[in-house]
Amino acid sequence: MKADALLLLLVLIAGCLAVASAARLVPIPYQIDYGEGAMLEGALRILHSQPLYSDPFTFPVVLHMYGPAAYTAVALVLPGGTISLPIGRMLILTCCLALSLLLSYILRCMIGSWRVGMAFGFLLLTLPAFRFWLYLLRADVVGIVLSVAGLALYIRNPRLWYWSVPFFGLAIFCKYTLIAAPLAVFVHLILQRQWKRGTGFAVALGLLCGLAFAVLEITTDGWFAFHMFSTHPDRYSLKQFLALAGLVWASAPAVTGLAVWYVAQDFRSHGRNLAAIYFVTSCITALSAGKLGSTTNHFLEWMVASCLCAGLAYSLLITKYPRRVAPITVLVSVSALVGVMVQNRPNQQPTPELTECGKAYQYVRDSPSSRILSESLSPLLMAGKPVLVSDPFAYSQFVKRGLWPDRKVEQLVSQKYFDLIVLGTDLSQMKMRGSDVWSDWFIDAVDQNYRTAARFSCRGAAVMLEPIPSSSKADSQLSGPVRVRRMPSFVER
Numbered sequence: 001m002k003a004d005a006l007l008l009l010l011v012l013i014a015g016c017l018a019v020a021s022a023a024r025l026v027p028i029p030y031q032i033d034y035g036e037g038a039m040l041e042g043a044l045r046i047l048h049s050q051p052l053y054s055d056p057f058t059f060p061v062v063l064h065m066y067g068p069a070a071y072t073a074v075a076l077v078l079p080g081g082t083i084s085l086p087i088g089r090m091l092i093l094t095c096c097l098a099l100s101l102l103l104s105y106i107l108r109c110m111i112g113s114w115r116v117g118m119a120f121g122f123l124l125l126t127l128p129a130f131r132f133w134l135y136l137l138r139a140d141v142v143g144i145v146l147s148v149a150g151l152a153l154y155i156r157n158p159r160l161w162y163w164s165v166p167f168f169g170l171a172i173f174c175k176y177t178l179i180a181a182p183l184a185v186f187v188h189l190i191l192q193r194q195w196k197r198g199t200g201f202a203v204a205l206g207l208l209c210g211l212a213f214a215v216l217e218i219t220t221d222g223w224f225a226f227h228m229f230s231t232h233p234d235r236y237s238l239k240q241f242l243a244l245a246g247l248v249w250a251s252a253p254a255v256t257g258l259a260v261w262y263v264a265q266d267f268r269s270h271g272r273n274l275a276a277i278y279f280v281t282s283c284i285t286a287l288s289a290g291k292l293g294s295t296t297n298h299f300l301e302w303m304v305a306s307c308l309c310a311g312l313a314y315s316l317l318i319t320k321y322p323r324r325v326a327p328i329t330v331l332v333s334v335s336a337l338v339g340v341m342v343q344n345r346p347n348q349q350p351t352p353e354l355t356e357c358g359k360a361y362q363y364v365r366d367s368p369s370s371r372i373l374s375e376s377l378s379p380l381l382m383a384g385k386p387v388l389v390s391d392p393f394a395y396s397q398f399v400k401r402g403l404w405p406d407r408k409v410e411q412l413v414s415q416k417y418f419d420l421i422v423l424g425t426d427l428s429q430m431k432m433r434g435s436d437v438w439s440d441w442f443i444d445a446v447d448q449n450y451r452t453a454a455r456f457s458c459r460g461a462a463v464m465l466e467p468i469p470s471s472s473k474a475d476s477q478l479s480g481p482v483r484v485r486r487m488p489s490f491v492e493r
Contacts (some may be wrong), residue, residue, distance in 0.1 A: 003329040004318070008119040010333035014340045015100070015122040019093070020345045022134035024468050026089040030357035030378065031460055032350050034393070034437075036085060036137040037377030038064070041387055042071035043088070047081040053220040054225045059408055063391040067173035068216065069146075070139035088137040095145040096134050100124050101146045103307060109155050110275070111315040126336040128251040129296045130303050131343055140297045143174030147181040148304060154185050155274065158194075161185070161201050169208045176228060180285045180301045184278040191272045221247040234292035234397045241290035248299045252306070254335045258328070259306040262313035272287030275312055279305040292436065293393055353459040360422075360456035363464055369419035373409070375437055376460030379422060388418075399439045413445040416467040418469050421450055424460040 031037050042064050045052050052071060054062050064071070077091045078084060104121030108114050124130055133141055150167030153160070168182040182205055189198035216224040249256045259279060266276040282302040289298035314332075317325050342348070347486060364372065365383035371386055374380050380387050389395055389409060398404040423446075425435065430443050449467040 002115075003325045004113065004115040004314075007314075007329045007333055008115045011119045011123050011126065011336055014126045014333075014336040017344060018125045018131055019097070021340075021349075022093055022131070025135045026093060027086045027216050028241065028351070028354065029085060029382075030354050030361065030458070031085065031376050032354070033136045033138065034376070034460060035139075035461075036088070036380065038391055039071065039074055040085065040088060040381055041137060041377050042066070042082065043074035043078060044081070044083065044381065046071055046075040047078065050211070051220065053216070053224045055223060056226065057223070057405060059412075060386065060388040061390065061395055061409065063231050063389075063394045064227050065391070066139040066175055066395065067143075067313065069170045070142050070174040071277045073142045073174075074137065085137060085378065087110055089128050089135045092133070092141050094135055094461055095141045096125060099141065099145045099148055099304065102145070102152050103304060103311075104150050106148075106155055106308060107311045107315075109152075110312060110321065110352065112436050113315060116311055116315050116318075117309070120307050120314065120353050122271050123255065123332070123336060125483070126301060126340050127307075128343060129248040129256065129299060131340075132206055133297055133300060138180075138297060139175050143171040143178045145176050146174065147171035147301070147335075151181045151274075151278070158189075158197070159258070160386065161189075161197055162204060165201070165208060168205055168211065173212060177285050177288050177298070178301065180282040180305070181278060183281045183284075184274060187281070191277075195295070226319045231391070231394045232293070232397075233394075233401050233403050234290055236290045238290055239291070240294075241287060243287065243293075244289045244296055244299065246348055248296055248303070251404045252303075252335070252339070254328075254332045255306050255310045257341050258310035258313040258332075259308075260308045262316065265313075265316065273312070275305065275308045281305075292397070303474065326478045350459065353457065356456040357457075357458040357461065360454075360458040360461040360464070363454055363456070364420070364422060364447055364461070367420050371418050372420045372422065373413075373418045374422035375424045376422065396435075396437060396439045396442065407441055410439070410441045410445050413442060414449060416449050416470070419467065420453075421446060421465040422461050423463045423465065426455075426463050427452070427465075 025032070042052060046068075051062075052064055052068060056063050074088050074091065077087055079087065101276055102121075103124060104114070104117040107117035107120055113331065125134065141201065146167050150164035150171065153167065154162040164185065171178045171181070171310040186198055186202050189201060198360045214222070263276045263279050265271075266273045279302075282305040286299050286302045288294060289296070314325075316330065317328060361379045361382055364374070364379040367385075370386055371388070372380060372385050377387055377390070395404070395409065399407060399410070411423070424437070427443065427447050430438065431447065434440070435443060446465060449468055451468050452463060453466040456462055456464075
């Protein structure tokens, strides 16, 4: 058997194992990741014709940090507006498979080999850092598949570059950090001295995004820009970026090594290949992983570019260094299979942390009150309860850094306005170690005015707290309806 055929066979086996493992997690009806509830809440707002980007300084607090294309994609797959995490996750898994096929097609166009193209296209599904995002309902993969589709259209026929512009635009309006691919296309055109096409591409994409931005700003009374660019007040840490980068690169050393070697060869020979440029631009955009709320999802485009460059490196080895193909084939195949088998072990799955989510969600559903503050949004959405803070993490980061005009949520907690508070961690642990999701003022207010009513083994909804019974008439009046005054106009910018 030829080396490329053997590689394809083993990668397909590893890819099938990875997809099968993800498929077992897709039907779980409970929230696995913090961002899943936020995505579902945004999609439901679109389905119910509610404003997605409204004034955040009123109560309830509405904060959305992704573009409308991502929420719309999720809304389109929800059957009849039904709340369903599994259907949303199926959309993500389908996008991942489409991403592998697009990557295979791009490699086929570049090197003329379907075997190598499919091998490295489906190798993406086996990367340890990528596998976490195969099934989670997040905006990243939806945007990346649109961006790579634009890349595929450009590579198929660079003269028809304008067909790629709408796809790049949609990707940016999923998540505005997804600019690595269009930036790579622009740089590629300029380096090829195709000044007119490069200028035309930049102008077309700029006009499309500018027009969409202007429409959204007008229709949201100027709040769209705030939601996009001001909802990340959390600190930036170069140390965090380097730690995440090291984790991602070291988790797939064979792919990383091949990709870096190819990029170095291309730069040395002044090849100016689009894949090498894409690798560099994706490294630049991955710098956003240094924000406190970021994780390995900010390296997803880098992983796509790495598989693309690794496939080109493998093809180059076949042509120029045939004796090195066999050991590289074994290294890539074994690393893919071993990585998948290690991650498929039961202790690597999130299910143990979800064993009592059914009881936790039922507890929220059985509450007669609609005044519930929850760290995890899914219990509220599935119970038909209103969401009073759509992104507790973003809100608390504003409060921690003194960027919020008041502490309305903390005041309401002190007044025992909420009849139930749902937290992912016990209060004693948050007081001892601190919390990324909640501010210290919030933790102190909850500790003084609420008591634990129930505990469950459920990620994001582990602790149920109810107000401490008050003996005074004044305190009982404070727990009644609270008027929330609209903030003055000077805080709207």
